[in-house]
Amino acid sequence: MFMSFTAVVGSVELGLIYAILALGVFLSFRTLNTPDLTVDGSIVTGSAVSAVVCSTLGSPVLGLLLSFVAGGLAGAVTALLNTKLKIEALLAGILVMLGLYSVNLRILGGRANIPLTQSPTIYKNARSVLNTPYSGCLIGIGVLILVIILFYLFLNTRLGFALRATGDNEYMVRSAGVDSSAMRLLGISLSNAFVGLAGGMLAQYQSTADINMGTGMVVIGLASVIIGEAVFGLIFRNMPLLLRLFAVAAGAVLYRLVLAVALNSGMPSTDLKLTSAVIVTIALASGAVSDMLPGRKKKKTILGQGDVSVRGSSSVPSSRRNPARSASAGENSGKDGE
Amino acid sequence: MLKIQNLSKRFNSGTVNERIALNDLNLTVREGEFITIIGSNGAGKSTLMNCISGVERADSGRIYLDTMDITRLPEHRRSRYIGRVFQDPMKGTAFDMTIEQNLAIAACKNKSRGFQKGITKKDREEFRQRLSLLGMGLEDRMTQKVKLLSGGQRQALTLFMAVLSGPKLLLLDEHTAALDPGTAKKVLDLTDRFADSDSMCTLMITHNMSDALAHGSRTILMDSGRIIMDLKGRDRDNMTVEMLVEQFDIANDRMLLK
Numbered sequence: 001m002f003m004s005f006t007a008v009v010g011s012v013e014l015g016l017i018y019a020i021l022a023l024g025v026f027l028s029f030r031t032l033n034t035p036d037l038t039v040d041g042s043i044v045t046g047s048a049v050s051a052v053v054c055s056t057l058g059s060p061v062l063g064l065l066l067s068f069v070a071g072g073l074a075g076a077v078t079a080l081l082n083t084k085l086k087i088e089a090l091l092a093g094i095l096v097m098l099g100l101y102s103v104n105l106r107i108l109g110g111r112a113n114i115p116l117t118q119s120p121t122i123y124k125n126a127r128s129v130l131n132t133p134y135s136g137c138l139i140g141i142g143v144l145i146l147v148i149i150l151f152y153l154f155l156n157t158r159l160g161f162a163l164r165a166t167g168d169n170e171y172m173v174r175s176a177g178v179d180s181s182a183m184r185l186l187g188i189s190l191s192n193a194f195v196g197l198a199g200g201m202l203a204q205y206q207s208t209a210d211i212n213m214g215t216g217m218v219v220i221g222l223a224s225v226i227i228g229e230a231v232f233g234l235i236f237r238n239m240p241l242l243l244r245l246f247a248v249a250a251g252a253v254l255y256r257l258v259l260a261v262a263l264n265s266g267m268p269s270t271d272l273k274l275t276s277a278v279i280v281t282i283a284l285a286s287g288a289v290s291d292m293l294p295g296r297k298k299k300k301t302i303l304g305q306g307d308v309s310v311r312g313s314s315s316v317p318s319s320r321r322n323p324a325r326s327a328s329a330g331e332n333s334g335k336d337g338e
Numbered sequence: 339m340l341k342i343q344n345l346s347k348r349f350n351s352g353t354v355n356e357r358i359a360l361n362d363l364n365l366t367v368r369e370g371e372f373i374t375i376i377g378s379n380g381a382g383k384s385t386l387m388n389c390i391s392g393v394e395r396a397d398s399g400r401i402y403l404d405t406m407d408i409t410r411l412p413e414h415r416r417s418r419y420i421g422r423v424f425q426d427p428m429k430g431t432a433f434d435m436t437i438e439q440n441l442a443i444a445a446c447k448n449k450s451r452g453f454q455k456g457i458t459k460k461d462r463e464e465f466r467q468r469l470s471l472l473g474m475g476l477e478d479r480m481t482q483k484v485k486l487l488s489g490g491q492r493q494a495l496t497l498f499m500a501v502l503s504g505p506k507l508l509l510l511d512e513h514t515a516a517l518d519p520g521t522a523k524k525v526l527d528l529t530d531r532f533a534d535s536d537s538m539c540t541l542m543i544t545h546n547m548s549d550a551l552a553h554g555s556r557t558i559l560m561d562s563g564r565i566i567m568d569l570k571g572r573d574r575d576n577m578t579v580e581m582l583v584e585q586f587d588i589a590n591d592r593m594l595l596k
Contacts, residue, residue, distance in 0.1 A: 158451040161435070161443050168432035171424065172440075175391070176499070177417040177447040 003264045009137060011260040015253030016140025017201045018224060020147050022252040023245065024071075024194030025221030031155070032187045033167040037093030037218050041100030042074040042192040044214040046199025048107040051114040051209035060122040064200045070107075071196015072189045074100055079188035083181035097214075104211055113210040114203075121204035136205065143201065147194065148245050155241060163187050195221075216273050219280050224252035226283035255279075340367040340390070340507055340539050345399030347385055347563075359385035360396065361563035367507075372533045372540040374550040377560035383543045386560070387509050390541075392416045403506055418447050421500030423493065423513040430496030433485040437476060437495065440484055441465045444499035472498060472528065490521030494528055501532045508533060510542040514549075526553060547579045559586060 003011075021043065028036035046067035053063035074096060081092035108114055126135040154160045165173045166183040173180050195217075203209040228251020232239060239247060259276075263269055347360040359382045367373060377383050388394040390401060392413035401409045408416050424430055431440050442457045442465075462480070469477040474494055476487075484492060493513055500508060510529065514522035530553060533540040544550050550557050557574055559567035559582075567586060569577055 154453075156456045157453045158442070158446050158449070158456050159453060161439055161456045162446075162451050164435060165432035165440075165443050168434050169429065171429045172432055173443070174414045175417050175420075175422045175430070176443050177414055178443070178451070179412075179414045 003260060007260060007264065008257070009134065011256045012253055013136040013140055013205065015256035016137065016144050016249075017198055017205060018220060018256060019140075019144050019249035019252035020201065021195055021198035021217065021221050022224035022228070022248050023147055023151060024191045024198065025218065026225050026245070026248045027151075027191040027194070028188055029222060029225060031164055031167050032184060032191075034089045034184075034188070035093075035218070035222070036075070036078065036188055036191060037090060038075055038078040038096045038100075038188070038192055039093075039195050039218040039221055040214040040216070041097040041104065042071040042195045043199035043202070043217045044104045044209075044211060045074050045100055045107065046071045046196030047203035047209040047213060048104050048114070048199075048211075049196070050200030051116055051203045052107060052109070054116050054119040054121055054204060055114055058120050060120055060125065060204055063204070064122070064197060067200030067203075068193045068197040071199065072193030074196070075189040075192025076185060078192070079185040082188075083184050101211070108209065108211060112212070113208055116204065116207040116209070121207065122201075123205055140201075143197075144249055147197075148242075148249060151245055152242050159186075216276060219273075219276050220252075220255070223276055223280045223283065224248060224255050226280065227251040227255055230283060230286075339369050339402075339404055340365070340541075341400075341402040342366070342386075342390070343400045343402075345386070345389060345396050345401065347382075347389060347394060347396050351397075358563050360389065360399075363399070363564060365558070365565060367539040367541070369539060370536045371556055372554035373542070373556045373558060374554045375541060375543045375558050375560060376545070376547055376550045380562075381560040382563040383560050384511055385563075387511050387541065387543065390507070391420055391422055391509055419506045421502075421505040421508045423496045423500050423508075423510045425512040425515050427489040427492040427496070427516055430499070431484045431492055434483060436481050436483055437469075437487075438462060438465055438480040440495065441469075441480075441499060441502065444502045447503040447505075468502075469498070488521075490517050490525060493517060493521075493525050497525065497528055497532060501535075501538070504537070506538060508538055508540040510540070512543050512545060515545060529553065547582060551577060551579065551582075 021039070025036075025039060028034050049070045050060075050063035050067040053066055054060050057063075077099075078089075078092045078096045081087045081095060082089045085092075087095070105112075122139055123136055126139045129135075130138060132138075155164060162173060162176075162178045163183050163186060165176070166178070166180050166187070170180045173183065199214075202213070225248050228247040228249065229239070229244065231251065231254065232243065232247035236243060259272065262275065263272075267275070342363060342365040345360050345363045346358075348356060348358045350356050357380075359380075361382075363382070363386065375383050375386070385394060389396045392408070392411060392415075396409065399409070400407060403416075403419055406419075408419075422430075432443065435443075438457055438461075442461055445461065445465075466477045466480060469480070472494055474491055476491065476495065479486075484495065487495065493516075497510075497513070513529075514525050517525060526549065529540075529542065533542075533554070540554065542554060551574065555574075556568070556570040557577075558565050558569070
């Protein structure tokens with residue numbers, strides 16, 4: 001039942017990498033309010049680029065930088081399909097994800113994987129420099145904190161404000177003079193850039209890049225975002241942005257730990273993906289389920305307004321899902337076709 | 339100054355559902371003028387506004403704002419000169435962001451949006467001061483999210499945001515229609531205050547005919563994509579809702595007579 005200490009450290013190391021993935025997914029899923037399926041492909045792109053750079057040029061840091069760029073490019077393609085060619089966001093993501101499979105194979109030089117056992121990685125470098133068993137954790141924490149600070153600073157700039165508002169309300173953003181398509185391009189690119197970075201770290205951590213490693217990564221990212229927000233939502237009533245970013249990151253680590261416990265207690269590893277899918281389903285359904293409970297309805301009518309903010313962000317308030325519809329109440333039905 | 343020349347727009351062109359929304363429409367709005375627009379459903383009022391703001395592209399005709407030809411300018415580019423308030427109180431604000439963040443986004447209309455700080459201390463002071471003029475107590479709730487505000491407060495905030503960066507043109511599309519009568523009156527009073535500017539033109543669509551006559555300095559009546567009445571000066575002062583109905587045989591669909 002109890003995990004060995006090294007198993008815990010291993011889960012945390014992996015969780016810290018997945019935290020970067022989760023923050024990337026947070027940017028598209030929460031900030032832009034768009035579930036982006038490119039992630040399953042762009043994380044492999046990141047890891048492939050990182051592995052190729054490590055094995056040929058021997059420069060792990062350059063590998064990470066380039067995996068960031070490569071992931072961003074993949075995201076840009078999705079965003080352009082969505083905004084310029086008017087392909088629905090979900091479909092655009094699926095198309096790019098599919099296409100990336102071939103691209104990733106090309107990056108990997110036609111092989112299904114590149115082993116990095118003989119090549120330098122940031123983890124190997126850190127181990128030799130820091131000389132502690134926690135070097136992997138330290139590297140992970142260092143990169144993660146850097147990413148969180150960058151996220152926080154960026155989302156509080158004028159540009160960041162415009163990006164956040166785009167996910168909230170495109171009408172408002174356009175009438176405030178912001179090009180909402182450009183914001184989508186920026187947001188989806190950045191999101192996938194961080195996903196690519198996570199892929200690059202993953203390849204160096206596992207000492208291998210594999211063409212099939214991307215399957216289900218979106219779901220893992222979503223699960224981390226949702227779990228983090230739900231758990232922190234129990235403790236904090238109001239989550240300012242910085243705390244929310246930490247919550248998402250913590251969600252990823254927590255997710256790895258829960259999985260490790262489950263595997264340790266006898267769950268076959270082949271059931272991993274099903275477990276992930278079930279966790280995300282439960283978390284996403286919690287909003288709908290709590291709306292069905294009689295207790296909640298009562299509370300709503302007492303307060304007498306539709307958009308009571310729901311405690312904890314795990315359950316999405318109905319106003320968030322469809323702002324335009326929930327506002328047009330009664331006789332004034334939105335547009336009357338003039 | 340807003341100048342609209344021979345503007346036409348039809349929907350579902352070439353199908354059985356073809357509908358002419360704007361039919362060779364001409365309109366000139368002088369600086370400082372506040373025009374109220376009335377007309378039955380399908381008269382083309384909203385299409386006119388959508389063509390001016392860039393949501394719809396006109397089939398033919400030109401739109402000039404001052405000396406600029408804005409006919410082909412994309413929506414977000416025009417927005418630098420145009421403030422808008424929609425009928426739907428949810429449409430005008432980013433609901434999951436705070437009041438001050440919303441204001442900051444609106445205040446940056448004519449500034450570059452880069453890696454500058456989103457809100458500075460100075461911005462905050464200025465917002466607080468100007469918000470207090472609304473008399474709604476919003477200045478003490480600047481760090482609250484907009485989704486916590488009522489519909490009326492949201493419309494007031496949207497109106498405030500629309501005029502924050504000094505636009506050349508203010509477009510109000512039935513912005514009080516979703517509010518209860520008391521709140522609607524408050525928002526209309528605010529509208530009068532904001533629209534009282536020498537440099538800005540205001541266009542307001544309303545279904546309330548007495549509001550249309552009571553506010554602004556000129557009233558136009560639209561029907562089938564054309565302007566069929568243009569009232570200003572003494573003619574307008576002497577006009578009553580009853581006379582309007584009688585003279586123009588206005589179909590009483592959604593127009594409010596009182």
